[in-house]
Amino acid sequence: MTLELKKLADYKDIMERCIRCSMCKWIPQVQIKSWKYAQVCPSIDEYNFHAYSGGGRMIIALSLLTERIGYSEELLNIVYRCTACGACAVSCKYLNDLEPLEVIEALRKKIVEDGEGPLPAHKKYMKLTEEVHNPYGEEPSKRLDWLPSDIKVSKNSKLAYFVGCTTSYRRKEIAIATARIFNKAGVEFQLLGEDEFCCGSPILRAGGEAQVLDLIKRNIKAFKERGIETIVTSCAGCYSTLKADYPRYVKHDFKILHTSELLEQLLKEGKLKLKKEVPLTVTYHDPCHLGRCSEPYKEWHGEIMEPIPLVRFPVPPLPLRQGTYGCYYPPRNVLKAIPGLKLVEMERIKEYAYCCGAGGGVKAAFPDFALKTAGRRLEEAIDTGADTLVSCCPFCATNLQDAIKANNAPIKFYDLTELVLKAMED
Amino acid sequence: MIKDNEYEALEKIVGSQNISREPVILDTYAFQWCAELLNVINDKPPARYYLRPAAVILPSSTEEIQQIVRVCNKYGLKFKAFSTGLGPWNCVSTPRTIQIDLRRMNKIVKIDTKNQYAVVEPYVSGAQLQAEVMKFGLNCHMPGAGPQVSPLASATSMAGPGFTSASTGFAGRNVLGVEWVLPSGDLLQLGALGQKNDPDWFTGDGPGPSLRGIMRGFVGAKSGLGIFTKVAVKLYPFPSKPEWKISGESPNYKFEIPNYLKFYIINYKDWDALTNALRRFEEEEISFMCYYASRGAICASFANSREEMFSYYSIHTRLKRPLTLMIGAQTEREFEYKKKIVEGLIQETGGKDYTKKIKIRDVSYAEALRCLLGFHGFLITGCFQSTHGGMDTIEMAIRMAKLNAPIKRKFIEKGGIADDQGEGVWLATYERGHMAHCEMPTMYDATKPESVVGWVEYAHACDELDLKEHLGIPFFIEGDKQHEWYGPHCMNYHIWLRKIKEAFDPQNIADPGFYITSKKTS
Numbered sequence: 001m002t003l004e005l006k007k008l009a010d011y012k013d014i015m016e017r018c019i020r021c022s023m024c025k026w027i028p029q030v031q032i033k034s035w036k037y038a039q040v041c042p043s044i045d046e047y048n049f050h051a052y053s054g055g056g057r058m059i060i061a062l063s064l065l066t067e068r069i070g071y072s073e074e075l076l077n078i079v080y081r082c083t084a085c086g087a088c089a090v091s092c093k094y095l096n097d098l099e100p101l102e103v104i105e106a107l108r109k110k111i112v113e114d115g116e117g118p119l120p121a122h123k124k125y126m127k128l129t130e131e132v133h134n135p136y137g138e139e140p141s142k143r144l145d146w147l148p149s150d151i152k153v154s155k156n157s158k159l160a161y162f163v164g165c166t167t168s169y170r171r172k173e174i175a176i177a178t179a180r181i182f183n184k185a186g187v188e189f190q191l192l193g194e195d196e197f198c199c200g201s202p203i204l205r206a207g208g209e210a211q212v213l214d215l216i217k218r219n220i221k222a223f224k225e226r227g228i229e230t231i232v233t234s235c236a237g238c239y240s241t242l243k244a245d246y247p248r249y250v251k252h253d254f255k256i257l258h259t260s261e262l263l264e265q266l267l268k269e270g271k272l273k274l275k276k277e278v279p280l281t282v283t284y285h286d287p288c289h290l291g292r293c294s295e296p297y298k299e300w301h302g303e304i305m306e307p308i309p310l311v312r313f314p315v316p317p318l319p320l321r322q323g324t325y326g327c328y329y330p331p332r333n334v335l336k337a338i339p340g341l342k343l344v345e346m347e348r349i350k351e352y353a354y355c356c357g358a359g360g361g362v363k364a365a366f367p368d369f370a371l372k373t374a375g376r377r378l379e380e381a382i383d384t385g386a387d388t389l390v391s392c393c394p395f396c397a398t399n400l401q402d403a404i405k406a407n408n409a410p411i412k413f414y415d416l417t418e419l420v421l422k423a424m425e426d
Numbered sequence: 427m428i429k430d431n432e433y434e435a436l437e438k439i440v441g442s443q444n445i446s447r448e449p450v451i452l453d454t455y456a457f458q459w460c461a462e463l464l465n466v467i468n469d470k471p472p473a474r475y476y477l478r479p480a481a482v483i484l485p486s487s488t489e490e491i492q493q494i495v496r497v498c499n500k501y502g503l504k505f506k507a508f509s510t511g512l513g514p515w516n517c518v519s520t521p522r523t524i525q526i527d528l529r530r531m532n533k534i535v536k537i538d539t540k541n542q543y544a545v546v547e548p549y550v551s552g553a554q555l556q557a558e559v560m561k562f563g564l565n566c567h568m569p570g571a572g573p574q575v576s577p578l579a580s581a582t583s584m585a586g587p588g589f590t591s592a593s594t595g596f597a598g599r600n601v602l603g604v605e606w607v608l609p610s611g612d613l614l615q616l617g618a619l620g621q622k623n624d625p626d627w628f629t630g631d632g633p634g635p636s637l638r639g640i641m642r643g644f645v646g647a648k649s650g651l652g653i654f655t656k657v658a659v660k661l662y663p664f665p666s667k668p669e670w671k672i673s674g675e676s677p678n679y680k681f682e683i684p685n686y687l688k689f690y691i692i693n694y695k696d697w698d699a700l701t702n703a704l705r706r707f708e709e710e711e712i713s714f715m716c717y718y719a720s721r722g723a724i725c726a727s728f729a730n731s732r733e734e735m736f737s738y739y740s741i742h743t744r745l746k747r748p749l750t751l752m753i754g755a756q757t758e759r760e761f762e763y764k765k766k767i768v769e770g771l772i773q774e775t776g777g778k779d780y781t782k783k784i785k786i787r788d789v790s791y792a793e794a795l796r797c798l799l800g801f802h803g804f805l806i807t808g809c810f811q812s813t814h815g816g817m818d819t820i821e822m823a824i825r826m827a828k829l830n831a832p833i834k835r836k837f838i839e840k841g842g843i844a845d846d847q848g849e850g851v852w853l854a855t856y857e858r859g860h861m862a863h864c865e866m867p868t869m870y871d872a873t874k875p876e877s878v879v880g881w882v883e884y885a886h887a888c889d890e891l892d893l894k895e896h897l898g899i900p901f902f903i904e905g906d907k908q909h910e911w912y913g914p915h916c917m918n919y920h921i922w923l924r925k926i927k928e929a930f931d932p933q934n935i936a937d938p939g940f941y942i943t944s945k946k947t948s
Contacts, residue, residue: 017809017873019808020459029573030679034558035550035558038553038557049482060453063457093676094676310845311807312807313736322675322677352676
């Protein structure tokens, strides 16, 4: 809601105000267009008990805070079987002002502060990030292994391509395509190489606030020392962490762009020319952290007035993150600029898009759940009649491609940059 | 507490992943909208939690439910079922009661376009059903509780008024064939579904005596007589072109208003003028929606924030008795005809057209069609509930609203409930004005004990008013205490209600907390 960082206890009033209406389980009601794609929360779709919904987790947080319940293995599983995708918060805030996602995040922080969590899989990647600066445990010296020898990289450009851990080590094709596009479009960029540390997103989502603060400070210092003014990311997680989360801890004035935003800008400036036909019917998956979760938090200095008894009235109005201003159109506009490509939409898109299932530490701790969720998303993509699924996040890419393989699904997957590169090739 | 052998017997039916007795899961079923009111009504502190169930179970079929109920009978466990679950009556009311969450039973079984009905399972929401039947140019009655709730629950177990009741009646009018698991575990199929040859869903009344009155009566037994696993509900033609085009991002959605649909807000100077207008508009049989909501409610229902709501204040002060009307048509000619009737009736009844002054956003049309306007009531204090309500004639509904206002003002002055100047009323016509529904939405703060207590004190005064002034059939008379107080004033109906419970459920296996208790075992 606001820039101010809060503890779980600060959300008590919000938790008590849940009316258990279950709006958090559905896409915004006026957006429902079918029985099949009406629901929005991967967690309750899989586990069914109310505890697994956004509202359910607010009740759990309240019960824990008021000592109605204590810690248990079941509690930890419920809290972490959530992709923290924020869809519950968008649906809740269509006609209310509660903050289920913020409560879930605050609950995870409390769990870590109390020494009760996170789960072993999260502890493992947190330790690896501390040791080798990426959650995969890969050698820092191999961070640029993806870089083809013919790519021109600037040493002192004010624009940095922040490749991200997943793109660097697991989805190298995205990094290669991005770098080639930049070269062809004449975008000078620098790479941080070994000096690029994890953005902290996986740690933050698991509740590791204390650990992430040092990382944030260190990264901001590194960006400043290199004279960086603009940071371009391939990864939706890096994007929202740098853009929305970092300012909550350390204020910065870097311009944060996702590749899709830069590509759209280049198209508008005529620097990016897409001439080659790419005859595909594609549907686009909105990554949660590029979309609804990328909205910056805003400063709020005011007070809650009661102009009429019992009617709470924040003055000035509280800024709500409702998913309104996520990055939805740049990827679509770039896709629409590719000759021969037909874009068809899924039912659940933009701020009410269904999560791929990988986020919030789920892929690490509950890979089966992650895969099942991706399978649900694939089904929706296939139902559009598309032959190709496109997205803009290496983490979504990994999980969705895992599901394509596991289900032998009749659909291909590309990152946006790969299709752009195809349209640029001579 | 549930014993290990009892739990294991249930676990065998649904599998270990679909049952739980972990406190972390049980607590999320004890927390309900208005549970704090229920606590105070039962002389307890105003906590947001009611009772924890002994276990929660998630069946996936009618057969599994029958087995669960039989296990309950065997071990003396009680059960309480709910579908989408909104409201305190979804809580279990006594210890050793298991909560049967019907979430996994979520299919639309059948849409019969020719005979205009749909068969649904418990966890199909109103919005889901509407979205599917719209594809055939049809519409369903949407429960007033919102598009996220279950039409099955509304049809079988709740009163079920709605914003479109003028043209779609209330939930009790829409129920056809029913599949019902009795407290014994036996299966009962109502109406045409019970026929030996070629069973179907098109009527709830068979060749023998109708059981629909027993099944739900006015407000339903709220799982106190068993579990409803499938229901057929009536469908209606969609009021206009069945198109649903919506763009933009939340909360600033843009809805392409389908052809031949129009909202009106018509202001009347007093109750008498409003009464006449309601009657006349309904006599002409032109409305899709026709209701009175207080001026504050009008401002709330067309705003999507408190700030926007208060920005309507100048209009608020000028509205006296506003009638909200929506007309729909299938053709241009029909639309023009209806608009002319409305214009003529506004003149005839002395109304003033305030539609343009309220600035109804296009998305409000979507919210109206989807029954989301009432949800805006939560914007004001974060919580509201109706103290009482009744269904009878337009005159009764108006009389109820008039008599209620001074009582409400008294409690507003005491400070427990929010100030709506005593005017918080929602009054909808049913079935072209043959009937009317009236209830008193009352805003309070669920997190403030004094407010919760204030609401309950006001509700008691409302119940007294109903008795003293014979204001139709009241809502919210549930459970032994309320029935035994109310029954002697009304032909001792509670004795008959208890006979029904005893006939169907002598052991009180189906949680009687929001119905009535069989005394045979006590």
